[in-house]
Amino acid sequence: MIKASLVLALVGLGVLAASVSGAVDVPFYLPLSTLALAGVAFVGRAIPKFLRIFLVMLAATHLILVALILGARAGFITGDYTGYVPPPSAALGAAAFGAIIFGLSYVPVIRTICRITDRYLNSQADSIIRIPFIGLVRAREGTIGTWFIGTLIAINLAQVALNVRLSFFSRDMFNALEAKDAAAFWYQLFIIFTPLAAVFVAIALTEVLLQNVLTIRWRAYLNTYYVGEWLGDGAHYRMQLIGRGADNPDQRISEDLRKFVESTYSLSVGLMNQAATLVSFVAILWTISAGFTFPGTNVEVPGLLVWVCAGYAILGTWVTHLIGRPLIGLNFEQERVEANYRFSLARLREYTEQVALLSGEPAEREGIARRFGQIVDNYMRIVIRLIKLNTFTSAYFQANVVVPYMLTAPYYFIGRISLGQMQQVVGAFSRVESALTYFITIYTTLADYKAVLDRLTTFEGAIASAQRVGGESKLAITQVPGRELRLKNLDVRLPDGSTLLHAEGLAFRPGERTLMTGPSGSGKSTLFRAIAGIWPFGEGEVQVPEGQTMMLLPQRPYIPIGNLREAVTYPGEANAYSDAEIAEALRAAKLPQIADRLDEERAWGQTLSLGEQQRLAVARALLAKPDWLFLDEATAALDEPTEAEVYRIIKEKLPQTTVVSIGHRSTLAAFHDRRIDMKKTESGLSTPVDLRQAEPAE
Numbered sequence: 111m112i113k114a115s116l117v118l119a120l121v122g123l124g125v126l127a128a129s130v131s132g133a134v135d136v137p138f139y140l141p142l143s144t145l146a147l148a149g150v151a152f153v154g155r156a157i158p159k160f161l162r163i164f165l166v167m168l169a170a171t172h173l174i175l176v177a178l179i180l181g182a183r184a185g186f187i188t189g190d191y192t193g194y195v196p197p198p199s200a201a202l203g204a205a206a207f208g209a210i211i212f213g214l215s216y217v218p219v220i221r222t223i224c225r226i227t228d229r230y231l232n233s234q235a236d237s238i239i240r241i242p243f244i245g246l247v248r249a250r251e252g253t254i255g256t257w258f259i260g261t262l263i264a265i266n267l268a269q270v271a272l273n274v275r276l277s278f279f280s281r282d283m284f285n286a287l288e289a290k291d292a293a294a295f296w297y298q299l300f301i302i303f304t305p306l307a308a309v310f311v312a313i314a315l316t317e318v319l320l321q322n323v324l325t326i327r328w329r330a331y332l333n334t335y336y337v338g339e340w341l342g343d344g345a346h347y348r349m350q351l352i353g354r355g356a357d358n359p360d361q362r363i364s365e366d367l368r369k370f371v372e373s374t375y376s377l378s379v380g381l382m383n384q385a386a387t388l389v390s391f392v393a394i395l396w397t398i399s400a401g402f403t404f405p406g407t408n409v410e411v412p413g414l415l416v417w418v419c420a421g422y423a424i425l426g427t428w429v430t431h432l433i434g435r436p437l438i439g440l441n442f443e444q445e446r447v448e449a450n451y452r453f454s455l456a457r458l459r460e461y462t463e464q465v466a467l468l469s470g471e472p473a474e475r476e477g478i479a480r481r482f483g484q485i486v487d488n489y490m491r492i493v494i495r496l497i498k499l500n501t502f503t504s505a506y507f508q509a510n511v512v513v514p515y516m517l518t519a520p521y522y523f524i525g526r527i528s529l530g531q532m533q534q535v536v537g538a539f540s541r542v543e544s545a546l547t548y549f550i551t552i553y554t555t556l557a558d559y560k561a562v563l564d565r566l567t568t569f570e571g572a573i574a575s576a577q578r579v580g581g582e583s584k585l586a587i588t589q590v591p592g593r594e595l596r597l598k599n600l601d602v603r604l605p606d607g608s609t610l611l612h613a614e615g616l617a618f619r620p621g622e623r624t625l626m627t628g629p630s631g632s633g634k635s636t637l638f639r640a641i642a643g644i645w646p647f648g649e650g651e652v653q654v655p656e657g658q659t660m661m662l663l664p665q666r667p668y669i670p671i672g673n674l675r676e677a678v679t680y681p682g683e684a685n686a687y688s689d690a691e692i693a694e695a696l697r698a699a700k701l702p703q704i705a706d707r708l709d710e711e712r713a714w715g716q717t718l719s720l721g722e723q724q725r726l727a728v729a730r731a732l733l734a735k736p737d738w739l740f741l742d743e744a745t746a747a748l749d750e751p752t753e754a755e756v757y758r759i760i761k762e763k764l765p766q767t768t769v770v771s772i773g774h775r776s777t778l779a780a781f782h783d784r785r786i787d788m789k790k791t792e793s794g795l796s797t798p799v800d801l802r803q804a805e806p807a808e
């Protein structure tokens with residue numbers, strides 16, 4: 111990018127020197143603006159890459175304009191550009207635009223956009239300069255992102271340049287009509303317009319293709335990145351523990367990332383397009399207004415048409431803003447009530463059995479109707495507001511058709527301008543006006559975009575906090591030589607900082623089957639979580655034997671979406687075990703009825719009863735053969751004979767595995783060699799008491 115800025119700056123300097131020395135007749139404002147933009151892009155290393163590409167491309171358009179003029183002068187390009195002298199304001203405008211962009215890059219919201227976009231660009235590496243033509247070279251994967259963005263920006267700016275060229279075509283065609291010059295008229299239509307239109311169509315098609323490929327690639331990248339961050343290092347679990355800004359991560363990953371990519375693309379390209387259009391067509395208006403006097407006086411006003419157009423657009427924007435402002439709030443509200451409605455339907459789907467058992471359908475129907483009523487009410491408010499807004503904007507846009515004619519007609523009638531020029535003013539006026547009213551057109555989109563950015567920012571923040579909590583945890587899990595698992599001076603705390611339990615020194619010996627009992631809420635499961643390394647709150651040390659594997663089965667097992675084979679082998683690879691091994695594990699876990707349905711794909715988590723799900727989890731353990739198996743009430747939903755059978759199978763099939771169980775049933779004691787009871791002290795603190803010998807739990 112720096113190289114590109116330097117090249118542009120050098121070209122700009124060359125053309126400037128040539129025009130100042132009189133060697134070529136080029137209005138030197140254009141190279142000046144090129145220099146200004148390239149300079150900002152060069153100096154502003156602090157500017158995010160995204161904006162730098164944008165600036166350099168803007169500068170490149172100016173060079174295209176210079177080339178057009180030089181080409182016309184040299185006779186390479188047909189079309190008369192002699193009257194097209196860009197005013198100093200074009201250069202100033204371009205430089206000011208660069209400065210605004212530079213300043214904007216310090217606004218927090220813009221920085222967020224740049225950070226997320228830059229992350230993508232940097233991941234794609236390399237500069238857009240290396241591969242000049244899309245489709246001609248099969249580039250390396252890595253360069254494609256930057257290359258796509260660069261090409262798309264170039265295409266959009268080329269469209270602006272083509273529009274400038276077409277405005278001259280329009281002028282020449284109307285002049286030919288006015289002069290009744292048939293040859294010139296047909297020449298303009300077939301020789302000038304046809305190839306330009308063909309180019310226009312070709313680049314429009316390329317744009318559609320590139321834009322869609324870019325947005326899906328960009329989204330795919332961000333998707334991988336956010337999913338990676340969210341799942342990495344247990345952040346998804348800790349986010350929920352600390353409960354900060356982490357609601358609906360699913361929506362943020364699936365919806366907000368899509369909206370972010372699409373809106374960033376459309377808004378930035380739109381903004382760039384409008385900016386380039388503004389600068390280019392202001393130049394045309396300025397040139398044509400040369401010598402225009404203020405109506406009814408002899409006072410000459412430089413750029414009269416530009417000022418009138420700006421005043422007209424500002425007035426329109428202001429009134430639109432006044433009428434349309436409530437729409438932002440109303441759209442927010444619409445999103446909220448729609449989300450509530452969606453959520454209530456999804457919740458009903460989840461609790462359908464409970465609702466049916468309670469015959470709660472009438473109550474549900476009423477609730478659904480009430481929530482949908484909110485959608486309709488707010489929607490009607492939006493419609494009424496839109497009618498008010500459209501009444502004004504329609505009238506305004508109708509006036510747009512005649513205002514430029516009204517403005518230029520007096521000058522046409524006195525012979526100051528030709529019919530072609532009048533026609534060119536009409537075109538330029540509407541383009542400048544629409545560029546100036548761009549913010550109004552995207553009013554609601556911008557509000558929505560801001561909400562998307564906020565949601566992504568809080569999501570990132572929540573992930574960062576979760577990672578920080580994990581990184582700063584004083585609860586150390588250390589791998590030590592030997593075969594014992596020891597707790598050393600362990601304090602396990604709750605997220606609010608209060609201490610839940612304290613374990614001075616406790617060792618679990620290999621091969622010894624331990625049962626952990628204690629009152630509900632005394633912290634047995636939380637101690638397991640600490641041993642598994644997912645609980646970050648606390649102090650002390652959990653020493654785990656080096657190189658040994660550990661598996662924890664909770665009371666409610668997780669059954670992933672997919673076929674039964676994947677459910678049993680989760681989280682391992684489904685093809686790591688043969689079908690015979692998986693079926694054997696299922697039979698051993700007392701699930702013979704599903705042992706030959708491994709390929710069946712269904713919502714197993716909802717189909718199997720809780721007891722069956724627990725046996726499926728036991729089958730998982732039988733396959734994985736961990737060195738340590740922690741069972742957190744993992745057989746609580748089984749009847750006592752089946753539970754006894756499952757413990758017998760575990761002992762028989764996993765002779766090398768050390769089992770530590772949590773359970774309330776007295777019958778469990780028979781399958782264990784030792785019992786640890788979690789006692790609550792008077793201060794409310796729990797502490798594990800080693801009862802050595804497992805006895806029937808009270």
Ligand SMILES: Nc1ncnc2c1ncn2[C@@H]1O[C@H](COP(=O)(O)OP(=O)(O)OP(=O)(O)O)[C@@H](O)[C@H]1O
Pocket residue numbers: 351604605610628629630631632633634635636637
């Ligand atoms: N994420 C959390 N945030 C706040 N408090 C929590 C959290 N998880 C657990 N607790 C609290 O920690 C205490 C211990 O919970 P834990 O699940 O470890 O108890 P338990 O001994 O396994 O209970 P039970 O026998 O009923 O399963 C409870 O009071 C619970 O409310």
